Amino acid sequence: MAGSSFGNIFRITTWGESHGKALGVLIDGCPAGLSLCVNDIQRYLDRRKPGTSSITTPRKEADEVQILSGVFEGRTTGTPISLMVANTSQISKDYSEIASYYRPGHADYTFDAKYGFRDYRGGGRSSGRETIGRVAAGAIACKILEQLGITVYAYTRSIGPIEVNMEQFDRGVRLTTATAMPDKDADEKAIAYLEEARKHNDSVGGCMECIVEGIPAGIGDPVFEKLDANLAKAIMSIGAVKAVEIGDGTLVSARYGSENNDAFCKNGDVTSKPTNHAGGILGGISDGDRIVVRAHVKPTPSIFSTQHTVNKQGEEIDIQIKGRHDPVIVPRAVVVMECMTALTVLDAMMLNMSAKMDAMIDFYN
Amino acid sequence: MAGSSFGNIFRITTWGESHGKALGVLIDGCPAGLSLCVNDIQRYLDRRKPGTSSITTPRKEADEVQILSGVFEGRTTGTPISLMVANTSQISKDYSEIASYYRPGHADYTFDAKYGFRDYRGGGRSSGRETIGRVAAGAIACKILEQLGITVYAYTRSIGPIEVNMEQFDRGVRLTTATAMPDKDADEKAIAYLEEARKHNDSVGGCMECIVEGIPAGIGDPVFEKLDANLAKAIMSIGAVKAVEIGDGTLVSARYGSENNDAFCKNGDVTSKPTNHAGGILGGISDGDRIVVRAHVKPTPSIFSTQHTVNKQGEEIDIQIKGRHDPVIVPRAVVVMECMTALTVLDAMMLNMSAKMDAMIDFYN
Amino acid sequence: MAGSSFGNIFRITTWGESHGKALGVLIDGCPAGLSLCVNDIQRYLDRRKPGTSSITTPRKEADEVQILSGVFEGRTTGTPISLMVANTSQISKDYSEIASYYRPGHADYTFDAKYGFRDYRGGGRSSGRETIGRVAAGAIACKILEQLGITVYAYTRSIGPIEVNMEQFDRGVRLTTATAMPDKDADEKAIAYLEEARKHNDSVGGCMECIVEGIPAGIGDPVFEKLDANLAKAIMSIGAVKAVEIGDGTLVSARYGSENNDAFCKNGDVTSKPTNHAGGILGGISDGDRIVVRAHVKPTPSIFSTQHTVNKQGEEIDIQIKGRHDPVIVPRAVVVMECMTALTVLDAMMLNMSAKMDAMIDFYN
């Protein structure tokens, strides 16, 4: 209830602050018998770790994960998996100043309003480093989904005005570009755009998209636990996301029904749809098509130009933020979106196992 | 877990099908001592009930609510409040045909995939009538919020290409127009647009917005239970919603940080913001400003022109849907959005009461 | 959270007061495709309904259940099942007096302390009539468990000093005796004992036991969601229960390990135990043996002799309770215990379906 847990059966709880001793995640409800090693998790963490390119913060963190429990002889045991990443490159003095005032676009003011005070070092709990736990847990969710024949992948769709050319989309490319765009041309242009913004002490926003392939029809629950509702929550819970779209998203509000409905057809034995405006979800339940989710991410609020704000004494002041910051959030958030999507889908698949009486009887016979 | 419950402390569970005996909602966790009568609820239900204008379905339902428990001598007792609305105008024969095939844009196929069969009459559980429970419960949430000094209101922002003129916005007007637009001009144009679409056996989409005024700073929990994350889930769970935006929403992805950050200033004793790009939420926690949420709603999938689909035998067929349908979903969904927003905010305020040690000590002294 | 819900996947929420319009239960998470009719539920309600023998309250209630949703063409649809029982024999004037004072052994004082006031008619929400919802929902759980090869049955083990002769135990008999004892001799003696108590304006306590047969090994989760922990909660939540035992229960505290350990042996292919001190649960997980739970129930607190108490004005007074009351709670609570046990076991079986990776892969292939 207190905010740091996600999921019902595959349930994770993240912990840790930007400049504390460590960050981590606890995963409860992972099925027993999954082969799991550090590298299964590390390769996801490496995709979000800072300092890997010119367009991320210069803070250097190895972000090496340790498995502290729940795995025995290379397999999960069904008991809680505790994962921890030590913080090693805290330079807290960068932040001593922000203890005294509220940075625009950050959670400084709201944390103080809620809790009376806050760990201000590097944003404390509201830092992007909080997502380490999401990614570590999501890596496991992705591995389980793979074994169920389901692939989840996210990528950067746009940075500022630079959009991916969807006709030249190559999924593998996103793992090789600094922007996480699946298109080298767009990547180059976006980097140039970012450098220009950085020169002006500014930051930029962007859009990311996540695709789920191979999910069977019938996943998700009606009414409040709709698959798209849970995806919306999962993705909106990522810091800096301000809008979530499913399928054609905002476009539908200007459409006619005759344009927007997806017909059904048969593809061999399989019921499918020649179009996918719905983004793979009807009535909150997967229809067997690709699930498509999009998130719009605001520009990094930490910018180096002068800003107006208020300090703890209630005086208006002008500030100039120091520290190490990404000029754009999206490239490193892409893997977070992938992980949150995987966690949502996996949990829905577990909850779905008792949906039919005859399947339950079969299971126990 | 099973999908029909929403909220943690103020927890509602809705039930009922379009053509069953009745629909309703159970509210657990309502504080004791709230003055409550049928009319407090009925006036919200009247805003969503069908048959009130030329642009809603001709199905006539009085949608009269009964309070079956939890209220004694005009006040809530703290125990579950059971609310029920009888169905009176079921014409199930309209729907006998749809038992055999899957309507495009509807949940027919996905319900069958999940459960093996479905109550097909009028869409059964996936009908818009399911929202009766949401509205009945939300009416109570709104009444409680009012007593805490908080106002929640939603309105139609656009229908097809017709948008509200935000400079002529008058909140009261939305309760008097058929479209729920707060602008009589736009309302007239939208009705004309709808009539035109209906002539072509078509339907249209739209956009609705909800505002929360008077909410204190500090509401919402960090990480996964962010106020915006829970709003996204709440609103995306309304049938036909395909995108949710907070504050400036999708616009942020093309912005610079210097444009998007809201400065802080002092307004007398109160910390506030001259701009509100953030939509009243920073780091998932309310900042004391107006909360702004927007939802994009797809066109009604039930259209009267011929559509291509698949039947239960797995054959491709052409169908023509019968029955009684709204040509646009938004006007009747506005009150549902208002209610889902109120439920989300109220639950967050209840969860917030133990956020600070000294407030807890005060409470129990 | 608010108290009236039980279960995680098979989740029920009860509602209603003793002298309100109706009582009921909402069941969310019932698998689709279960054949279900009113009589499946009614025959359980008939076992708890009042007025069936000389040793129950003379209040006459037919307690006829209606199915309002979630069942279509004789089968559950997977959506919420709403069940309602109308109150028909309220004689509220019997209770007008108790509005003003706190009955010893009842929840009058504690409800007022918590909520500020209460529906005092017949105990309101704290009346035994609240268990109607438990029994109606439990009847469905029992039916599902039967289809999984699992039988749950409870019986009266003792009333005052009169105990069942376990060597003459016949399970069917408990459905035919007024006391719910599975032994006609003990039943007769207990009735005589009750009549004697009643003559002295007194009431008596008793003990009930519930057995689960046919449950596979491996059900229940470690640590906090142990099967015995959840059974303890389920049974202790029944009004008037003051102790819960699993297997040999309180006896174990005076035992040696060599006496208390159950050896394992092979029974054909099956691993089993020649003794069952453990009551079928080891480490919180079923071991395949019979599960044995016992509950100790206090005497009905409503007695007709003079009692000392306090009124709402804070004065000490002597009172004499009126109204219609059972002289012993156990006989009608036995079916409630059976139902709470079934609900607990069923939910644990649903949660267990994702315990093993290979079973999950099989399920989705």
Next chain:
Amino acid sequence: MAGSSFGNIFRITTWGESHGKALGVLIDGCPAGLSLCVNDIQRYLDRRKPGTSSITTPRKEADEVQILSGVFEGRTTGTPISLMVANTSQISKDYSEIASYYRPGHADYTFDAKYGFRDYRGGGRSSGRETIGRVAAGAIACKILEQLGITVYAYTRSIGPIEVNMEQFDRGVRLTTATAMPDKDADEKAIAYLEEARKHNDSVGGCMECIVEGIPAGIGDPVFEKLDANLAKAIMSIGAVKAVEIGDGTLVSARYGSENNDAFCKNGDVTSKPTNHAGGILGGISDGDRIVVRAHVKPTPSIFSTQHTVNKQGEEIDIQIKGRHDPVIVPRAVVVMECMTALTVLDAMMLNMSAKMDAMIDFYN
């Protein structure tokens, strides 16, 4: 859902195995601003740590706790508190044998049945070392309760046939005796009894009791979230507990109502009860009196005499257990009971804060 979490608002999740790298607990929902240091927690852990007397296992563990997050400048921040205790004295070779068979009275067989395999070293997750997390979290709950004027303490009431003389009860003494009995005479006798049992390669059971003093009336929710129901779950979830009693517990089943009812009286301004058969809870809600809970604990299942069992190949065999084991569980479990009780009471108090409308209005004004 997966079993290792407890509580709704003050929510803890424990992790770790007996012979893994570490054990720990994550606490989410702790109010901000509580002064907290390592020693607040360590002094509770020291009460459960092994090797402190002749009647505990000779395994030596310092059980030193680290605070990894959630505390800043000596106060809790409202974000998750991650606590970790490293394992240092694992001698896993002692356990290599038990990989191949099922120890009577242990969870070896049931874990295999559920998960397909298990971390067999020292019992893995089903080891008593799992309670480290409960105690570390409970220490914080106790500190918060103290600030609310509430004291929780547990003690050993009996070991085998040796019972505490309740007339010589001195609460402080329990912290100084090896048995955790509050009576030095009984302590001596119990130690002698234990030595005798150990000579015969046997173990013994016992009974522990927990008292809550200073809790206001009105805490706990009706129906399923009764305070006694949640205490029953909390206490039954402690390994080896086989029965839980509230107040007079099992005695009530042989009582008359006239004996068992507690009258109400006035104690100055306060409504109280001259007797406390109810154990401080009526209708699941605290009545302002002392809460009394008792638990019956089975003898340590690890005994050194020969036992009959089954191995993984399905053969019956005779075994002799090695390793380091306590001859009685109760003395070290007492602090676990104290902590589980505190966690239950604190969570109920947090949930109670929105019970009354006027209190909620006051809170937000």
